[in-house]
Amino acid sequence: MATSTSNIDWNDVIKKEARGSGDEDLGEVQEVGSNYVLVQKGLLNKEKFYIPKDKVESYDGDKLRFRITEAEVQSKYMGDSPPSSLTSRTQSTADRTKVEETTVPVTEERLGVSKSQSTKEATITKTPVTETKTVEVPVTHEEISVERRPVSGTISTTSTSDRPVESEQEIRVPLKQEQVQVTKQPYVKEEVVVKKKPVTETKTVSDQVTSEEVRVKGTN
Secondary structure, eight states: BBBBBGGTTTTTTTTEEEOTTTOEEEEEEEEOOOSSEEEEEEESSOOOEEEEEGGEEEEESEEEESSSSSSHHHSSSSSSSSOHHHHHTTHHHHTTOOOOOOOOOBOOOOOOOOOOOOOOOOOOOHHHHHHOOOOOOOBOOOOOOOOOOOSOOOOOTGGGGGSOOOHHHOOOOOBOOOOOOOOOOOOOOOOOOOOOOOOOOOOOOOOOOBHHHHHHHOOO
C-alpha cells in the first residue's frame, strides 16, 4: 500500500529504489534534504539527481515513486549539488534573521605532571679494625729443688754404686710445664638490620604556560 507524501518517513526511504512516472529506474535514494531528494544511479559513472520533494508521488515501503519521467529528471535535476532554488525556498523569515555565529577556539596550555621512578644506592661498608686483646691464662710448670739430708739406715760397703764417679756425670730430671697456644676463631657478635620504608613528601613544580587572548578590531 502506497503512502501519501505527507505521511512518508523520510528516514526510511534512504537506500530504497527510486522510480519515475513510467516506472523507470532512477537509481537509489542517498539523502533527503529539507525540500529535495538525492537519487544516485550507476556504479562507475554515477549520476546524481536532486529532485524536489513535491515531485514525489508515493512510497510503498520499497520504492519511492516520482511523478516525472527519467528524461525530465536528467534534464532538470542532474548535478553534483542541489540547485540554489531548492536550498533557499525553505528558509523562513526567522532563519533569514538568525544571527550568524563564528566560533573561535581560544587555546591555553596547562601543566601536566607525571612521576617517574629512579634508583639510588645506600652503601653499607664493613671495615676491618685491628685491636690488641689481653687474656690471662694460668699455666703450670715444674721446678727443681735440691735438698741435702743424711743417709738413713745401714749402707752396704760392697755396693759399687757407692763409689765416687771417676768423671763428670749428668743426671737428667724431666720437668713438665704447660705451653700457651693462641688461636683465633670468628664469631657473630651482633647483627645490623637495614630497613627501607617509603616517605612521601610534597614538592612544588612550576613552569611557564602560554594562553591566547582575543582582541577584536574593526567593529566600528
